[in-house]
Amino acid sequence: MALDTLNLLAILGMAVVTYATRVAGxxxxxxxxxxxxxxxxxxxxxxxxxxxxIAPSALATGWPETAAAAVTALAATRLPFLAVVAVGVIAVVGLRAVV
Structure with a gap:
């Protein structure tokens, strides 16, 4: 697969503009x-x-993902970030296994 020069320049230009707006902010x-x-x-x-x-994908994929998102949101009110990630992963895996 070959990369077209115009596409490469467009990608690099978008990267520069994105970086510049973040640094300026x-x-x-x-x-x-x-x-x-x-x-x-x-x-x-x-x-x-x-x-x-996150909300559109959590609500459009099925009830296990929606329930896992709700459980994760509740965990986020009480737990540190790493624990919230673990709760979210365990919730979605567990709920998908139930289905």
């Missing part, structure tokens, strides 16, 4: 004094994006 974040309300809004962005990515 980190460089500019420390220059602004945010109100507590704005800081809370910025702190809520990563979990909101994660839920937006």
């Amino acid at each position: 980190l460089a500019l974040a420390g220059r602004f004094d945010l109100s507590p309300r704005a800081q809370a809004a910025f702190d809520a962005i990563p979990p909101a994006v994660l839920i937006a990515v």
